[in-house]
Amino acid sequence: xxxxxxxxxxxxxxxxxxxxxxxxxxxxxxxxxxxxxxxxxxxxxxxxxxxxxxxxxxxxxxxxxxxxxxxxxxxxxxxxxxxxxxxxxxxxxxxxxxxxxxxxxxxxxxxxxxxxxxxxxxxxxxxxxx
Amino acid sequence: xxxxxxxxxxxxxxxxxxxxxxxxxxxxxxxxxxxxxxxxxxxxxxxxxxxxxxxxxxxxxxxxxxxxxxxxxxxxxxxxxxxxxxxxxxxxxxxxxxxxxxxxxxxxxxxxxxxxxxxxxxxxxxxxxxxxxxxxxxxxxxxxxxxxxxxxxxxxxxxxxxxxxxxxxxxxxxxxxxxxxxxxxxxxxxxxxxxxxxxxxxxxxxxxxxxxxxxxxxxxxxxxxxxxxxxxxxxxxxxxxxxxxxxxxxxxxxxxxxxxxxxxxxxxxxxxxxxxxxxxxxxxxxxxxxxxxxxxxxxxxxxxxxxxxxxxxxxxxxxxxxxxxxxxxxxxx
Numbered sequence: 001x002x003x004x005x006x007x008x009x010x011x012x013x014x015x016x017x018x019x020x021x022x023x024x025x026x027x028x029x030x031x032x033x034x035x036x037x038x039x040x041x042x043x044x045x046x047x048x049x050x051x052x053x054x055x056x057x058x059x060x061x062x063x064x065x066x067x068x069x070x071x072x073x074x075x076x077x078x079x080x081x082x083x084x085x086x087x088x089x090x091x092x093x094x095x096x097x098x099x100x101x102x103x104x105x106x107x108x109x110x111x112x113x114x115x116x117x118x119x120x121x122x123x124x125x126x127x128x129x130x
Numbered sequence: 131x132x133x134x135x136x137x138x139x140x141x142x143x144x145x146x147x148x149x150x151x152x153x154x155x156x157x158x159x160x161x162x163x164x165x166x167x168x169x170x171x172x173x174x175x176x177x178x179x180x181x182x183x184x185x186x187x188x189x190x191x192x193x194x195x196x197x198x199x200x201x202x203x204x205x206x207x208x209x210x211x212x213x214x215x216x217x218x219x220x221x222x223x224x225x226x227x228x229x230x231x232x233x234x235x236x237x238x239x240x241x242x243x244x245x246x247x248x249x250x251x252x253x254x255x256x257x258x259x260x261x262x263x264x265x266x267x268x269x270x271x272x273x274x275x276x277x278x279x280x281x282x283x284x285x286x287x288x289x290x291x292x293x294x295x296x297x298x299x300x301x302x303x304x305x306x307x308x309x310x311x312x313x314x315x316x317x318x319x320x321x322x323x324x325x326x327x328x329x330x331x332x333x334x335x336x337x338x339x340x341x342x343x344x345x346x347x348x349x350x351x352x353x354x355x356x357x358x359x360x361x362x363x364x365x366x367x368x369x370x371x372x373x374x375x376x377x378x379x380x381x382x383x384x385x386x387x388x389x390x391x392x393x394x395x396x397x398x399x400x401x402x403x404x405x406x407x408x409x410x411x412x413x414x415x416x417x418x419x420x421x422x423x424x425x426x427x428x429x430x431x432x433x434x435x436x437x438x439x440x441x442x443x444x445x446x447x448x449x450x451x452x453x454x455x456x457x458x459x460x461x462x463x
Contacts, residue, residue, distance in 0.1 A: 029309070029310065029312055030461050047458055049455075049457050049458035050454050050455055050456050050457065050458060051316075051319065051456050051458065051459055052458060052459070052460070053458075054458060054460065072460070075454075076452070077349055077452045077454060078250075078253050080452060081253055081256070081257060081449070082253060082256060
């Protein structure tokens, strides 16, 4: 009994700590890591706003049509502290986005990296730079 | 003479016992790596003896190595609470240490799904690495009090003790853990709970101390807390609020803050909060660049015993607060 209670204690200490007062939504509920994305397109719009920066790109779907995709990044405050600024990404740039798709099937996703026309790669998801 | 003999006898007995203990004690060591396999530095590692409940603690080195010596032989629960929030807490039940053995246990921390796009732990580590902390004593006010003013990175408790909650509260907590905090107030751009406030990540705040008032600014709504230091009491019937009503007084070099008047819509970690909650904070600036913040969450509507956390604040003089307005929350439920 002692052993079990200690086990629960040790496990719970970690789990409780792991529920952060951080995300503005549950990542797992919104995005699906089983659906990785890599898309190249032209930036059409940038929303440099809290709690999450969003940007949109027009992507040639290979079937004669253009699809507009939206991607979420971290907060401006967090991105600024990691070396981004509000004009690091520009409307009209052709960028390649690597990320994961939203579960709801919409043309949207969360960003892992963005590669600029210069070849420079910017992070979207903070964990990538560890 | 007799006293001398007894003393010699005791010394010999203790020496023998010490030798036996040394021979039979064990050690636990290994390497901690992150999801990419790179060394994971400065993570808190805990080994709890299952039979006695005693626990030993250490942190991994810059190379990711850790070692805990002089452990009595037995079975241990080895656990790691990694920095919030990209990583899955680690717990290994039943790590058996034979008498006198040097047990090697390598630990690879896995990543979690919650944090992609917002990882305060990673940003906080980067920010800490670029801070330049003056080699100065703790600053003091004209009144001789420690001056808590400054921008602080609000680090969590590396070795959180588990809370014992009432059944209804525990059930809610378990549900929230299971769904990744789906209904957290942040999902609707509502405030996080003090004392570690903040919505933009990582959690950073600015303390502005005057003789009669401590103002705590944060990147969140409402963006401020007031701690009255002028000797006033709490209102008789405080307005239930997200931040509560705070008064403070000095006990030596420790600022003791009492807060009441919370609403019941905030969360205490993963637990619910009731209007009965009293929050006690003890701020001790132990060095120019560091502050120990012990917080007692005394909510008899939620906990059997008050939950205590020992937050670790680090000064971040190279940082500044940035405006935070939660206006682009597309996934709001």
